[in-house]
Amino acid sequence: MTRAPESVAFDTVRREEAADRFGMWIFLGSEAMLFGAILLVFLVAHIRYLPAFAAASKHLSLPLGTLNTAVLITSSFTMAFAHESASARRWNTAAWTLGITAFLGVAFLCIKGTEYAKEFHEGIAPVMGAPFSYQGPDPVHAQFFFSLYFALTGLHAVHLASGIAVVAGLLLSWRRTDIDSRVRRTHAIGLYWHFVDIVWIFLFPVLYLVHA
Amino acid sequence: MEHIRKLAFAYVALLVLLGLTVGSSFLDLHGANTAVNLLIAAMKAAVVAVVFMKLTGEETLPPLVAVAVALWLAILFGLTLIG
Numbered sequence: 001m002t003r004a005p006e007s008v009a010f011d012t013v014r015r016e017e018a019a020d021r022f023g024m025w026i027f028l029g030s031e032a033m034l035f036g037a038i039l040l041v042f043l044v045a046h047i048r049y050l051p052a053f054a055a056a057s058k059h060l061s062l063p064l065g066t067l068n069t070a071v072l073i074t075s076s077f078t079m080a081f082a083h084e085s086a087s088a089r090r091w092n093t094a095a096w097t098l099g100i101t102a103f104l105g106v107a108f109l110c111i112k113g114t115e116y117a118k119e120f121h122e123g124i125a126p127v128m129g130a131p132f133s134y135q136g137p138d139p140v141h142a143q144f145f146f147s148l149y150f151a152l153t154g155l156h157a158v159h160l161a162s163g164i165a166v167v168a169g170l171l172l173s174w175r176r177t178d179i180d181s182r183v184r185r186t187h188a189i190g191l192y193w194h195f196v197d198i199v200w201i202f203l204f205p206v207l208y209l210v211h212a
Numbered sequence: 213m214e215h216i217r218k219l220a221f222a223y224v225a226l227l228v229l230l231g232l233t234v235g236s237s238f239l240d241l242h243g244a245n246t247a248v249n250l251l252i253a254a255m256k257a258a259v260v261a262v263v264f265m266k267l268t269g270e271e272t273l274p275p276l277v278a279v280a281v282a283l284w285l286a287i288l289f290g291l292t293l294i295g
Contacts, residue, residue: 025277077223080264205249208236
């Protein structure tokens with residue numbers, strides 16, 4: 001570890017890396033405020049229109065939602081495994097586990113896409129001008145539930161897609177990347193990936209398991 | 213190897229907690245279902261943050277960010293729900 005810091009702003013490599021990680025955490029903090037604010041809107045509406053929200057929530061696919069949660073938790077595990085492997089300089093294992101992580105991310109999006117298709121087909125997707133037809137109680141507030149559901153899961157899916165793109169980019173440039181950068185990038189994208197996982201960990205019970 | 217065992221243990225714990233969340237949704241907990249769900253979600257988030265993100269590792273800055281975010285979110289949620 002005798003290499004010089006990449007930026008003139010830092011005396012030592014250790015401080016530079018600490019600043020790197022701090023920057024990533026600050027970014028994730030700002031992301032948490034974004035998701036937190038939308039979740040708060042949902043929570044207030046959930047309290048206010050509980051019967052309508054509970055009835056609407058029953059129309060989401062609990063088996064697919066549960067499967068997706070398991071898939072994303074697994075991807076977080078493989079991402080943590082990739083980070084450990086990169087830190088231990090086991091490059092092949094790190095690259096493989098990063099690949100599996102990205103693959104699981106894609107699997108999550110495919111399952112989510114299946115759910116969306118089902119919801120569009122049932123007429124409970126009040127997005128992009130799709131017709132909304134709902135037979136349950138209080139359709140006005142049920143529609144509000146589905147709008148929030150699509151806003152939250154859609155925003156989450158965009159985040160996950162970005163994560164997959166960054167992991168794919170890291171893997172494509174893997175051979176050209178010097179070893180210190182590999183570890184740093186794996187760590188940074190790992191933090192982001194786990195954050196996206198945490199967001200889903202909250203979204204799943206909040207959206208799929210509404211109780212009257 | 214010790215690190216890997218810790219990750220595997222956290223992974224199993226997360227799946228068990230997921231099972232608990234889904235399982236509890238089939239029970240009538242007399243209005244406590246939502247609270248139980250959120251409590252389990254918070255536990256899962258803590259496992260991911262501590263074990264996978266190394267939040268309680270050697271560095272002081274990441275926990276500082278986490279506490280600051282938790283504080284601002286608590287203010288945001290608290291003031292809103294008081295109204």
